[in-house]
Amino acid sequence: MNVNVEQAIYTIDKVRHLTESTYVLRFSRNGMPFTPGQHLVLGLPGSQELREYSIYSGIHDDALEVIIKEVDEGVVSRQLKNIKPGDSLEVRGPYGFFLTRAALPKAGKLLFLSSGTGIAPFHSYIKSFPGADYRLIHGVRNRNEAYDAEDYQARRFVACTSRDRGGDFYGRLTDYLLETELDTQSLVFLCGNSNMIFDAMDILRARGFSQNQIYTEVYF
Amino acid sequence: MKKVSFKTLGCRLNQYETDALVTQFHQAGYQVVDFSNQADITVINTCTVTNQSDQKSRNIISQAARKNSDGLVVVTGCMANNHKALLEANDQVTYVVDNERKSQIVALIDAHFKGEVVHPDAYARDVFGFDIVDKSLHTRTSIKVQDGCDNFCTYCIVPSVRGRAVSRPLEGILENVRRVVDNGFKEVVITGVNIGRYDHNGTNIEGALEKILELPGDFRVRISSLEPDGFGPDFHNLFQHPKMSPHLHLCIQSGSETILLKMRRMYTARTFMEIVEKFRTQMPGFNFTTDVIVGFPGETEDDFRDTTRLVKEARFSHVHTFRYSRRKGTRADRMENQLEEQIKNERSEMIRQISEVNRLNYMQSMTGIHQRVLVEQVDKNGMARGYGEHYLPIRFQTGNRTRNRFEDVVMERVDLSDPPVMMATNI
Numbered sequence: 001m002n003v004n005v006e007q008a009i010y011t012i013d014k015v016r017h018l019t020e021s022t023y024v025l026r027f028s029r030n031g032m033p034f035t036p037g038q039h040l041v042l043g044l045p046g047s048q049e050l051r052e053y054s055i056y057s058g059i060h061d062d063a064l065e066v067i068i069k070e071v072d073e074g075v076v077s078r079q080l081k082n083i084k085p086g087d088s089l090e091v092r093g094p095y096g097f098f099l100t101r102a103a104l105p106k107a108g109k110l111l112f113l114s115s116g117t118g119i120a121p122f123h124s125y126i127k128s129f130p131g132a133d134y135r136l137i138h139g140v141r142n143r144n145e146a147y148d149a150e151d152y153q154a155r156r157f158v159a160c161t162s163r164d165r166g167g168d169f170y171g172r173l174t175d176y177l178l179e180t181e182l183d184t185q186s187l188v189f190l191c192g193n194s195n196m197i198f199d200a201m202d203i204l205r206a207r208g209f210s211q212n213q214i215y216t217e218v219y220f
Numbered sequence: 221m222k223k224v225s226f227k228t229l230g231c232r233l234n235q236y237e238t239d240a241l242v243t244q245f246h247q248a249g250y251q252v253v254d255f256s257n258q259a260d261i262t263v264i265n266t267c268t269v270t271n272q273s274d275q276k277s278r279n280i281i282s283q284a285a286r287k288n289s290d291g292l293v294v295v296t297g298c299m300a301n302n303h304k305a306l307l308e309a310n311d312q313v314t315y316v317v318d319n320e321r322k323s324q325i326v327a328l329i330d331a332h333f334k335g336e337v338v339h340p341d342a343y344a345r346d347v348f349g350f351d352i353v354d355k356s357l358h359t360r361t362s363i364k365v366q367d368g369c370d371n372f373c374t375y376c377i378v379p380s381v382r383g384r385a386v387s388r389p390l391e392g393i394l395e396n397v398r399r400v401v402d403n404g405f406k407e408v409v410i411t412g413v414n415i416g417r418y419d420h421n422g423t424n425i426e427g428a429l430e431k432i433l434e435l436p437g438d439f440r441v442r443i444s445s446l447e448p449d450g451f452g453p454d455f456h457n458l459f460q461h462p463k464m465s466p467h468l469h470l471c472i473q474s475g476s477e478t479i480l481l482k483m484r485r486m487y488t489a490r491t492f493m494e495i496v497e498k499f500r501t502q503m504p505g506f507n508f509t510t511d512v513i514v515g516f517p518g519e520t521e522d523d524f525r526d527t528t529r530l531v532k533e534a535r536f537s538h539v540h541t542f543r544y545s546r547r548k549g550t551r552a553d554r555m556e557n558q559l560e561e562q563i564k565n566e567r568s569e570m571i572r573q574i575s576e577v578n579r580l581n582y583m584q585s586m587t588g589i590h591q592r593v594l595v596e597q598v599d600k601n602g603m604a605r606g607y608g609e610h611y612l613p614i615r616f617q618t619g620n621r622t623r624n625r626f627e628d629v630v631m632e633r634v635d636l637s638d639p640p641v642m643m644a645t646n647i
Contacts, residue, residue, distance in 0.1 A: 198477070220555070
């Protein structure tokens, strides 16, 4: 397939393994401008198989980072897990409008809801705008999947763990949403698997949020 | 005089670009002939949006090559971007010209007949390089304001073949509109791949439309199609302008929130209906048409029911229904629960039937309403036909045989011919 979007070869700087299956790829930025919430299309150079990953790093960082979870039947997530510093990576983008659709960072209070590696756009945003008035709720199975939790202000971050009690809340993100106080003036951004997004949206609407306060980005 | 023929597949943007090429070839001294005739050059403006589009494009290329064994076959359009290497290796094809260089085809062919064999990639890229279309082709003309798309809907290959969203400078657009209006066109259709993404130096599509509407002249403005997330909350106010046609082709794709999320559409069915209601509150006769994809992976009976319900509630006067077609390189192609063709066919037929009922209901609701018809044709009996500002086909008796002019009428009844048409009386 011959595509005509911007594409370039980047060099891997570092591979940081967060869990047995999740890792962060760090690679040369080559001056690429982006806004938090945008994604890149990645793969091995010359490969027909490319996948989309949200940018994990902040806009002031020298390098680009993406967070990837290895998928059992996946092709690219498994290929990239074996990549080494100095190896080449084909990169296209950046694309997308997820966090750009609201007037950020002047948006006021922000409620970020994520599951798994769906935390990437929020990590990028918070690294870019550390003074933002945000609250980040992260749904994972186990505490060790609360990736880079130390990058967030403790009072603004809640890890909901559904399979162990090591998180800030034991249960699903949606259980937490039902229990916690929510500021209905906040803009809400959801990123993660579609089931979490559907369930969370129902709860948000029932709790008084209007549809035009809610923005979603689904991860497959 | 060298003869040139054209074949266009796919979207309205492709049609516009072919029209512009026809004009360029005509002005350069070529004789434009029908595709069924022998030609020295055949230009095939392809589509690649589905696997079937590729197949159709390949068939047309073979047909053209068989018919004109000594002629040049030029393949352009999205398939030329998506399968460039494959097409360049095809002996039936003389030149493969990507979308970015489509406007250079006349120069390429001129050079060829002067004995200069130039690779198309040697020409500069310019997606807005088309000159105005000759008014003998149509009564309305498209104005291309934007190209490319960054939305990455999970079923769509277009971002990979049309490239990133790019916007034409506003001055170029205004100059283009001035010229087509001076040239006698009465209706301009604002066209692009995703015109809601128009952004040139901070001017969005609403700002661009405001400037177009300020231009002098007796013409009206129509929008070809728009995504529901491509405009702000006050967009409906633009349609109060007398030059703005009260019609929008607003793409819904599905009425199911689940499917919209899986399609990575950046709106919900709920917000879509809020838009429709806002327009109709202010303009009760506003005409909405749309696109729907049926049979998207994982689309359940309930999901489809949500779509049929929305199509009825929104009262679209026309639904362009697509059966979901797998496209390699898209996220949806890798999704589970791909549906059988029979289910897609059944659902497509159901939407078609609802669309037919909607259309007749909408037409009935418009009887007694005044329209300004842009006359496209007048037959020997003085029966004129054209479209009113709401984009309904209208026929009426007239004493004026000229085309490409406005005539005021009142719509009196629906003629149930196929397709149905509004019968009117001039006033």
